[in-house]
Amino acid sequence: MIKLENVEKVYRTSVIETLAxxxxxxxxxxxxxxxxxxxxxxxxxxxxxxxxxxxxPSKGNIEIDGSKVEKYTDxxxxxxxxxxxxxxxxxxxxxxxxxxxxxxxxxxxxxxSSSRERRELAQEALEKVGLSNRMKHFxxxxxGGQKQRVAIxxxxxxxxxxxLADEPTGNLDSAMGxxxxxxxxxxxxxxxxxxxxxxxxxxxxxxxxxxxxxxxTQVL
Amino acid sequence: MLQHLFKLIWNKKGTHSLLIIEIFAxxxxxxxxxxxxxxxxxxxxxxxxxxxxxxxxIDLASNQDTVDVSRKLANVMQRIxxxxxxxxxxxxxxxxxxxxxQVSGSMTYNKVTVGADFYYTDPxxxxxxxxxxxxxxxxxxxxxxxKFIPIVINKKxxxxxxxxxxxxxxxxxxxxxxxxxxxxVIDKFKAKGEFMSDNPGLFEMLAKDDTxxxxxxxxxxxxxxxxxxxKLVKDIAMMLPGWGIEVSYLKESRLNRHNLTLVPVIxxxxxxxxxxxxxxxxxxxxxxxxISRRKNEIGLRxxxxxxxxxxxxxxxGEIWVIATFSLIIGLLFAVQFPLMNVFDLDSEIYITSIxxxxxxxYIIVTLCAWLPSKQASRIHPAVALHEE
Numbered sequence: 001m002i003k004l005e006n007v008e009k010v011y012r013t014s015v016i017e018t019l020a021x022x023x024x025x026x027x028x029x030x031x032x033x034x035x036x037x038x039x040x041x042x043x044x045x046x047x048x049x050x051x052x053x054x055x056x057p058s059k060g061n062i063e064i065d066g067s068k069v070e071k072y073t074d075x076x077x078x079x080x081x082x083x084x085x086x087x088x089x090x091x092x093x094x095x096x097x098x099x100x101x102x103x104x105x106x107x108x109x110x111x112x113s114s115s116r117e118r119r120e121l122a123q124e125a126l127e128k129v130g131l132s133n134r135m136k137h138f139x140x141x142x143x144g145g146q147k148q149r150v151a152i153x154x155x156x157x158x159x160x161x162x163x164l165a166d167e168p169t170g171n172l173d174s175a176m177g178x179x180x181x182x183x184x185x186x187x188x189x190x191x192x193x194x195x196x197x198x199x200x201x202x203x204x205x206x207x208x209x210x211x212x213x214x215x216x217t218q219v220l
Numbered sequence: 221m222l223q224h225l226f227k228l229i230w231n232k233k234g235t236h237s238l239l240i241i242e243i244f245a246x247x248x249x250x251x252x253x254x255x256x257x258x259x260x261x262x263x264x265x266x267x268x269x270x271x272x273x274x275x276x277x278i279d280l281a282s283n284q285d286t287v288d289v290s291r292k293l294a295n296v297m298q299r300i301x302x303x304x305x306x307x308x309x310x311x312x313x314x315x316x317x318x319x320x321x322q323v324s325g326s327m328t329y330n331k332v333t334v335g336a337d338f339y340y341t342d343p344x345x346x347x348x349x350x351x352x353x354x355x356x357x358x359x360x361x362x363x364x365x366x367k368f369i370p371i372v373i374n375k376k377x378x379x380x381x382x383x384x385x386x387x388x389x390x391x392x393x394x395x396x397x398x399x400x401x402x403x404x405v406i407d408k409f410k411a412k413g414e415f416m417s418d419n420p421g422l423f424e425m426l427a428k429d430d431t432x433x434x435x436x437x438x439x440x441x442x443x444x445x446x447x448x449x450x451k452l453v454k455d456i457a458m459m460l461p462g463w464g465i466e467v468s469y470l471k472e473s474r475l476n477r478h479n480l481t482l483v484p485v486i487x488x489x490x491x492x493x494x495x496x497x498x499x500x501x502x503x504x505x506x507x508x509x510x511i512s513r514r515k516n517e518i519g520l521r522x523x524x525x526x527x528x529x530x531x532x533x534x535x536x537g538e539i540w541v542i543a544t545f546s547l548i549i550g551l552l553f554a555v556q557f558p559l560m561n562v563f564d565l566d567s568e569i570y571i572t573s574i575x576x577x578x579x580x581x582y583i584i585v586t587l588c589a590w591l592p593s594k595q596a597s598r599i600h601p602a603v604a605l606h607e608e
Contacts (some may be wrong), residue, residue, distance in 0.1 A: 045606070046602075049602040049605075052523065054519075054522065054523055054601045054602040054605070055600075055601075055602040074527055074528050075527050075529075078522070078525050078526060078527040078530075079525065081522075081523060081524070081525050082524065082525020083525075085523075087520075087523045087524070089520075089605065091516075093516050093517075093519070093520045093605065095228075095517055095520070097228055097231040097232050098227065098228060098231065102224070102227060105224075106520070106521065106524050107524040107525055109221055109224055109524075110524060110525035110526055110530065111525070115223060154524075158525075
């Protein structure tokens with residue numbers, strides 16, 4: 001489902017060159033739930049951004065669901081992100097001026113969906129994460145766990161095959177974190193391929209496979 | 221997407237309220253200025269209706285002289301007409317072309333009452349100002365013995381007062397003793413110059429013993445210079461001792477009149493430009509601030525499938541929505557002008573100004589929002605998502 005071959009990422013400034021990722025080879029199969037671990041600054045988020053087509057590697061190839069994306073234009077990449085990928089972030093990234101349901105609808109705005117269709121899909125996604133009673137609320141009226149559930153609903157509303165989660169439990173207490181992980185496990189059981197960056201060993205153990213990074217190099 | 225933008229701006233209306241008010245105020249000022257410009261431009265495009273290039277205006281003031289004034293004026297007219305430099309001369313009321321004076325009145329025919337500018341002249345008026353007649357004739361000396369007072373009206377008055385009827389030979393009652401009779405119709409007489417609107421106008425023959433109306437218009441022959449003016453003033457001063465004599469050229473009076481019209485337009489234009497510049501700078505600042513505050517959102521939207529173009533369109537769209545809110549409020553006020561026929565202006569003037577103001581506002585907000593929106597679209601999504 002996601003294939004990275006000899007991926008390297010170098011950040012260059014006029015005075016310094018930093019090797020963020022070095023010779024990464026990962027193959028995430030359809031339906032897998034993979035976690036990425038490593039110390040801060042080891043390149044986990046960079047790797048996830050590259051998998052999510054939000055960043056480009058300095059070297060190497062990426063394949064998403066059989067499509068090689070090196071020569072994709074901005075428009076094609078945006079289309080692929082919209083259709084195939086769902087993102088969950090540590091700090092939720094909800095838009096405070098929009099209600100819960102309007103936040104969830106955002107990915108569908110970049111498709112040719114009618115407003116009715118958008119509303120129905122968003123309601124369905126919110127029901128899946130148990131927040132159908134909070135649709136009209138605004139993010140500021142929600143707890144951290146609820147916000148992350150809204151973010152999950154937004155990630156799954158377009159029914160993507162791949163979900164990329166960047167420390168989704170990082171800002172939550174353990175009870176909330178477990179709850180979020182259970183939702184992700186349910187989604188995985190439903191067929192979604194999930195790649196999750198985490199610092200938490202216990203969370204990582206609940207996934208199918210663990211990838212460890214150290215100083216930009218894949219060690220496991 | 222449009223619905224989404226409206227929702228986003230509506231939910232942030234408090235934050236944008238000052239900007240909305242500023243655009244609304246700018247729209248109203250712009251609407252006012254453009255109405256003034258459209259009104260004047262439309263008037264300017266219509267012919268003035270008479271020739272003024274070689275015409276001088278002599279303003280005679282009798283001051284304390286009350287003795288035999290009508291005879292003295294008749295002698296002066298005879299003298300003026302005798303000069304070889306003078307083609308024609310005419311006596312008229314003080315509301316001479318391009319002057320600030322106005323004589324207004326109203327008349328009623330078949331229960332239709334129309335206000336009009338009244339001009340009192342002698343029979344040589346149309347020759348002096350080359351006023352072409354559309355119908356009928358100008359009044360002449362022989363009309364003095366007629367039962368009714370002869371008048372010439374302009375087309376505008378004919379249309380307003382007689383609606384679909386022809387006006388020639390129609391009798392309009394003034395009071396129990398006297399009535400007007402229309403003997404001729406001219407096209408236009410825009411006495412205040414090109415910027416004046418084509419108001420209803422009426423020309424009435426001066427009474428033979430009139431002492432009140434003592435302005436003289438003379439049409440000089442080509443090449444007549446200031447030497448003749450000096451001679452003329454000297455001669456008249458000898459004939460009318462103690463009287464005030466002031467000569468002005470209609471060509472110069474016209475320019476003064478234009479300035480009187482254009483100065484307020486220019487002042488309003490400057491105010492309007494100042495307000496629009498304020499709006500432009502405000503928009504530019506707010507958008508730049510917005511972008512730096514909303515980097516996370518930009519990153520999020522890019523992650524969710526927005527292209528660079530769609531991010532730029534979103535920021536442009538937001539500013540269009542803000543402008544639309546302001547314009548909707550502005551329109552509620554502006555449409556009252558044509559609906560309530562304010563200042564008795566043609567509704568086309570207001571409608572043209574409304575559309576032009578809307579276009580100007582949208583152009584300005586688009587120009588101001590373009591660069592910040594393009595900048596927003598170029599923010600790298602991975603960087604944007606990790607900025608706090």
